[in-house]
Amino acid sequence: MIYAAILGFGVVGSGTAQVLEQRKHDLDPSIGLKYILDLREFPDSPFRSLLVRDFGIIEQDPEVSVVIETIGGVGAAYEFTRRSLMAGKSVVTSNKELVATHGPELMALAKEHGCAYLFEASVGGGIPVLGPIQNCLSGGEITQVRGIINGTTNYILTRMLREGAEYEAVLKDAQALGYAERDPSADVDGLDAGRKISILASLCFGHYIHPDTVSIRGIREIRREDTALLGEAGYELKLLGRSYRQGERIAAYVAPHAVPRDSLLASIHGVTNAVEVLGKSVGSVLFAGPGAGSLPTASAVVGDVIELSRHPGAEYKPFWTRESAVTPIPEEEIAGAWILRVAAGTRIPETELLASQGGYDALLTRRINRRKMEEITRGATVFAAYRVLD
Amino acid sequence: MIYAAILGFGVVGSGTAQVLEQRKHDLDPSIGLKYILDLREFPDSPFRSLLVRDFGIIEQDPEVSVVIETIGGVGAAYEFTRRSLMAGKSVVTSNKELVATHGPELMALAKEHGCAYLFEASVGGGIPVLGPIQNCLSGGEITQVRGIINGTTNYILTRMLREGAEYEAVLKDAQALGYAERDPSADVDGLDAGRKISILASLCFGHYIHPDTVSIRGIREIRREDTALLGEAGYELKLLGRSYRQGERIAAYVAPHAVPRDSLLASIHGVTNAVEVLGKSVGSVLFAGPGAGSLPTASAVVGDVIELSRHPGAEYKPFWTRESAVTPIPEEEIAGAWILRVAAGTRIPETELLASQGGYDALLTRRINRRKMEEITRGATVFAAYRVLD
Numbered sequence: 001m002i003y004a005a006i007l008g009f010g011v012v013g014s015g016t017a018q019v020l021e022q023r024k025h026d027l028d029p030s031i032g033l034k035y036i037l038d039l040r041e042f043p044d045s046p047f048r049s050l051l052v053r054d055f056g057i058i059e060q061d062p063e064v065s066v067v068i069e070t071i072g073g074v075g076a077a078y079e080f081t082r083r084s085l086m087a088g089k090s091v092v093t094s095n096k097e098l099v100a101t102h103g104p105e106l107m108a109l110a111k112e113h114g115c116a117y118l119f120e121a122s123v124g125g126g127i128p129v130l131g132p133i134q135n136c137l138s139g140g141e142i143t144q145v146r147g148i149i150n151g152t153t154n155y156i157l158t159r160m161l162r163e164g165a166e167y168e169a170v171l172k173d174a175q176a177l178g179y180a181e182r183d184p185s186a187d188v189d190g191l192d193a194g195r196k197i198s199i200l201a202s203l204c205f206g207h208y209i210h211p212d213t214v215s216i217r218g219i220r221e222i223r224r225e226d227t228a229l230l231g232e233a234g235y236e237l238k239l240l241g242r243s244y245r246q247g248e249r250i251a252a253y254v255a256p257h258a259v260p261r262d263s264l265l266a267s268i269h270g271v272t273n274a275v276e277v278l279g280k281s282v283g284s285v286l287f288a289g290p291g292a293g294s295l296p297t298a299s300a301v302v303g304d305v306i307e308l309s310r311h312p313g314a315e316y317k318p319f320w321t322r323e324s325a326v327t328p329i330p331e332e333e334i335a336g337a338w339i340l341r342v343a344a345g346t347r348i349p350e351t352e353l354l355a356s357q358g359g360y361d362a363l364l365t366r367r368i369n370r371r372k373m374e375e376i377t378r379g380a381t382v383f384a385a386y387r388v389l390d
Numbered sequence: 391m392i393y394a395a396i397l398g399f400g401v402v403g404s405g406t407a408q409v410l411e412q413r414k415h416d417l418d419p420s421i422g423l424k425y426i427l428d429l430r431e432f433p434d435s436p437f438r439s440l441l442v443r444d445f446g447i448i449e450q451d452p453e454v455s456v457v458i459e460t461i462g463g464v465g466a467a468y469e470f471t472r473r474s475l476m477a478g479k480s481v482v483t484s485n486k487e488l489v490a491t492h493g494p495e496l497m498a499l500a501k502e503h504g505c506a507y508l509f510e511a512s513v514g515g516g517i518p519v520l521g522p523i524q525n526c527l528s529g530g531e532i533t534q535v536r537g538i539i540n541g542t543t544n545y546i547l548t549r550m551l552r553e554g555a556e557y558e559a560v561l562k563d564a565q566a567l568g569y570a571e572r573d574p575s576a577d578v579d580g581l582d583a584g585r586k587i588s589i590l591a592s593l594c595f596g597h598y599i600h601p602d603t604v605s606i607r608g609i610r611e612i613r614r615e616d617t618a619l620l621g622e623a624g625y626e627l628k629l630l631g632r633s634y635r636q637g638e639r640i641a642a643y644v645a646p647h648a649v650p651r652d653s654l655l656a657s658i659h660g661v662t663n664a665v666e667v668l669g670k671s672v673g674s675v676l677f678a679g680p681g682a683g684s685l686p687t688a689s690a691v692v693g694d695v696i697e698l699s700r701h702p703g704a705e706y707k708p709f710w711t712r713e714s715a716v717t718p719i720p721e722e723e724i725a726g727a728w729i730l731r732v733a734a735g736t737r738i739p740e741t742e743l744l745a746s747q748g749g750y751d752a753l754l755t756r757r758i759n760r761r762k763m764e765e766i767t768r769g770a771t772v773f774a775a776y777r778v779l780d
Contacts, residue, residue, distance in 0.1 A: 018674075019530055019671050026531075126672040128522035135521055139692030140409055140685070141416075264678060267657035281409050281689035282516040285679035288654060289672065295530070299671035302529030311704065 001030050002309045005058040007049070007080055008071035008226035009038040012094045012121070015298030016068055017047050029309050031302075032066055034126045037080075042322050055080050058086050065095065066311075067303055069093040074101055085109045085117065092304040094121035094297050100195040100211040103202070104325075107318035118304040123149065123196045126296025127289035128303070129275045133203055134319060140281030142204045144244035146389070149196040150186035151271035151291040152180045153239040157256075158269045161236065162228040167220070179271060190239065190254040197241030200275065201328075205245060208325040215253040215331035222256060225360055226384050229341055230258050233355035233362045236266040237386065243328075244278075252328040257341045258386045264288075265389065332370040337338040337388040339364055340377065348380050364388070392699045395448040398461035399432060402484045402511070405688030405750040408438050413692065419699045421692075424454055427470075445470050449477050455702075456695055459483040464491055466618055475499045475507065481571060484687050486509035490585040490601040491590070494715075497708035506706040508694040513539065513586045517679035517687025518693070519665045523593055524709060530671030532594045534634035536779070539586040541661035541681040542570045542577035543609050543629040547646075548659045551617040551626065557610070569661060580606035580629065580644040587631030590665065591642045591718075598715040605643040605689040605721035612646060614649055615750055617772050619731055620648050623745035623752045626656040627776065633718075634668075642718040648729045648776045654678075655779065672715070722760040727778040729754055730767065738770050754778070 006013045006019070013036065020033050027192050035058050036050045045051075057337065058064055067084040069091055074374040077098050085106065093099065099119045110117040120130050124147075133142070148154050151175060159170045171188070174180035186192045194273055198211040219239050227237050235258040242254040245337075259266040270275040273291025278284050290296040340363045351352050351363040360383070365373060373385060394410070396403045403426065410423050425448050426440045433443075448454055457474040459481055461467040467488050474481050475496065483489065488496075489509045500507040510520050514537075523532070542564060549560045555766045561578070564570035588601040609629050617627050625648040633642040633677050649656040654676050658664040663681025668674050680686040730738065730753045734746055741753040750773070755763060763775060 015671075022670070023529075024533065030665075127675050128525070128527060131525055132518035132522050135518070135693060135697055137518060137689070137693060138696045139413075139694075140516075140689035141413065206585040262659075264657060267654060269652075279689065280412070280694075281405075283680045283683075283686055285517050285677070287677055289674070289675035293673075296669040296673055299527070299530035299669065302671075303525060303527065306527075306528045307525055311701070314701065314704070 001032060002065050002312070003032045003034045003063045004066040004068055004328060005035040005037065005064050006033065006068045006070060007037045007077070008069065009036050009040070009042060010070060010376060011294045012297045012301065013070035015294030016070060016301045019298045019302045027306065031305055031309055033249045055083070059083055065089055065270060065306055067091045068301055068305065069095060070301070071095070072097070076097050078102060080089055081106055082109060085113055085115055088113045088115050088119070090115040090308050092118045092252055092301055092308070094119070094301055096122040096192070096195045096199060101200040103199070103383055104208050104318065104320060104322035108321065110316065111318060116308060118307065120304050121297045121300035122285065123199050124273050124275055124289070125291040125293060126299050127273060127275065127287050127291065128300070129287050130203055132287065137277055137285065138280060140279040142277055142279045144278040145200045145204045145275065145277035146240050146242040147200070147266050148195040148273055149241045149275065149291065150187055150239060150263060151273055152184065154221065154268065155179050157219060157222070157227065157237050157239065160222070160224055161231055164224055164228055166224050188220055189218035190293060193254045194242045195238060197243055197252055197254060200241065201243035202320040204243065204277070206309065206320050206324065207250060208320050208322055209243070209250065209252045209328055210325060213328050219256055219257040221384070223384070225358060226341055226386070227359045229355060229360050229362050230386070232357040233339065234261050235259055235339070236261060237267060240389065246329060249329050250326050251334050253331045253333070253334065256386055257331070257389045259389045263381060263389060335367050335369045336390060337365055337367050338373050339386050339388055340382050341384040342380060342382055346380055348377055391420050391422060392702070393422045393424045393453045394453050394456040394458055394695060395427065396423065396458045396460060397427045397429040397467070398459065399426050399430070400460060401684045402691065403460035405684030405752045406460060406691045409692045410683065417696065417699070421695055421699055424451070432641055445473070446594045449473055455479055456698055457481045458691060458695065459485055460691070461485070462487065464488050468492060469498055472499060475503055475505055478503050478505050480505040480508070480698050482508045482691055482698070484509070484514040484691055485581070485732065486585045486589060490588040493589070494598050494708065494710060494712035498711065503706060506698060509699065510694050511687050511690035513589050514663050514665055514679070515681040516690050517663060517665065517677050517681065518690070519677050520593055523667060525674065527667055527669060527672065528671040532667055532669045534668040535590045535594045535665065536630050537590070537665035538628055538655060538658050538663055539631045539665065539681065540577055540583040540629060541663055542574065544658065545569050545661045547612070547617065547627050547629065549608060550612070550614050551621055554614055554618055556614050557612055559629065577600060578610055579608035583629060583631045583644045587633055587642055587644060590631065591633035591640065592710040594633065594667070596642055596710050596714065597640060598710050598712055599633070599640065599642045600715060602750045603718050607645040609646055611774070613774070615748060616731055619745060619750050619752050620729065620776070622747040623729065624651050625649055625729070626651060628655060630779065638738050639719050640716050641724050643721045643724065645721070646776055647710060647779045649779045653779060686716065697748040725757050725759045726780060727755055727757050728763050729776050729778055730772050731774040732770060732772055736770055738767055740766060
């Protein structure tokens, strides 16, 4: 029997309480939920008797060995995580911002105090991604990781393509349905995907990629003419987080990509997320599933808690450290093919016509970096330029 | 530093030696390959100095703590696995037949002797599947597992649909290309998929499903008229292994299914494999990648060896035991919708016309079991009947 406390009784926190309750009788060793920290009152919740407002109660209870942090952000979450680890309590979290920003420090602190900092739920919600990368895929050298790691933007792009709808209209709808926040910038500007690719890249390559060094481009400027024209050319438009080795350097960025329709990533629609890992031996492996949501994310959180309960006292080495931080290659320098949307009949040297639709042409460049792409298109009117996934 | 021996220097064994050699300098703790057991000679292999013919040398070397069994089958592989475990050496394998047939006994033997029996590579080749199910997905109750777990048959079905080709012609081609064995029965009759679904079902539900109790149907009888007609109706024809709980009972079978084109499993083409796990909390999670091949499978084998090297002395409980064996529900009793291929214009009560092509109609039934399906079609000429994936 081990005892756990949940910090923050929001979407993920309440889901976690629910999953722990459902599984109460079939977990071995069993996991007892002892406290839930929240400042709000929940008079109708079946868990109301567990609510406390003072973190000190949890911190000082020697029976609690696992703290589940689902507060989010880098304020109270950061402080309580530090204090939990310093008290020798392992921390499990879904908080990607905290992991991306302070992960190396918190993993070091955990090691120093003989406990663990685990965060499977921070990337890909309910999809097991970090665990398989850390364990099963460790057999062969990883060369690249890329994925659709933000459900809101994928939902918007999927509907734009299917319905020929305009960005603003779909966004409004997504907000009404609860798939997008009232202030959607963290999603649509690529910030959320940037944090997740920072975590994925750090784990895959063992070097810390700070989220502030990840170049991000979002989907605000995408027009329905783009999704329609790319569709005509045999591509889906997807916001991808992407990171790979280039010699001794690492590239990490978020940008909309033209994804060939026969690629598995092109089949990932709506709020589904997917992460693809390329390795020297394994080729390509894809993980897909619900990237967010209360119960899926909670099931990943509980998975980490179960791992801790099964291996009490196991030593966890930091998955990456601050000392091995690398500066990613600037996005402008990363080479690849591009698809340009131009007015029908526009000629640009060294490009090939892919498709025409609604008065526009899709032109394909050879493999060049952004600087070179801007150079060859100088003087021409280019409405949009998308990297092609290769 | 830990020392390993490989039993069997075939496709997977030689790939494993190669991956261990490639990763020699970046594994911590490092893994030394000390012996390779094979009766054949390999005068040109860089590993020839490690070759031994007498298993006793490995068995009696106290330095060897991990034995990698890639012999296959249930003869020498079974004997050497038993003797390794009894000598306290952990065994890692890609041998699905042995795991499906003797897994419970071998896991119990490992536990008794304080070592482990690990077999990630036995299902889905290089795709991490068993580890994530055992660890990350343990947070929520699993309700169903299903997948394309045989690359040869998926390759044949993909080409039949794309080229409108006939089964025998594609099979011959697949044999020439090395994707199918000279005697293809283990693949095309569903035996290989049956062993894998036996392992997946046992792991997901914690009860032993013996492979002999899994009902199997293969793809020999599929005609190009089937793939074409189903394509017209919006489905891909896929050979699926499938297992799910139905109350206190478990269903486990292999059969060709009509998979709706908007399902992720329908996007899995060629020799790629994919396993989809459905859970109460997580919804649906899909793992896809190379289901076979020397280096992908080797990378999964090495992943298991790395896990052992990281957690020396860890206790592994059997993932399932012989004592909890259950008899699956007979396939005839499993209810679901069916698509029937009949001559154009054929009327069958309680069915709905889905599509017509080349003189045939595709009729959809409501959810009925095989017995009931055979009852309603009695008297009519039904050329083929496929379960619909729901």
